[in-house]
Amino acid sequence: MRIGIVSDSHGHVVNTQAAVRVLESLQVEQVIHCGDVGGDEIVGLFGRWPTHFVYGNVDDRRQLSRAVETARQTFHEAFGSLELAGRRIAFLHGDDVPLLRQTIAGGQYDLVCHGHTHVARQLRQGPTLVLNPGALYRATPHSIALVELPDVEASIITV
Numbered sequence: 263m264r265i266g267i268v269s270d271s272h273g274h275v276v277n278t279q280a281a282v283r284v285l286e287s288l289q290v291e292q293v294i295h296c297g298d299v300g301g302d303e304i305v306g307l308f309g310r311w312p313t314h315f316v317y318g319n320v321d322d323r324r325q326l327s328r329a330v331e332t333a334r335q336t337f338h339e340a341f342g343s344l345e346l347a348g349r350r351i352a353f354l355h356g357d358d359v360p361l362l363r364q365t366i367a368g369g370q371y372d373l374v375c376h377g378h379t380h381v382a383r384q385l386r387q388g389p390t391l392v393l394n395p396g397a398l399y400r401a402t403p404h405s406i407a408l409v410e411l412p413d414v415e416a417s418i419i420t421v
Contacts, residue, residue: 269377
């Protein structure tokens, strides 16, 4: 199973449309957005797949919740947790550093995804792959991530 991970779109439609085209070409089955979505129009761009959203520090939680609900997607508030292909996945924006550290250190998840820093990274901490896909705004380059499940292998992809 292939999932796409995006973050920090900050309402930038053109950049997000480019990311959506890349996700289409990669034939992902689901998408996780790690917050700082930045607007209702961004939510609608992910209508091709089941998409899971958390809010970031620049998002209006209520507005984002309504937009995600209207788009018939899934809103997880500040912290999301899924099981896909037998793997446990957590995702959050990452601005709550103690929560991010606790989630990683707890060892409950095979994959922990976050954004906020606008810097792509992946590293293993014990049994957990920690993944930041980078950002679709205020990053050089703009990037997203692809995760292959159940292997939990990630690639950072320039958009």
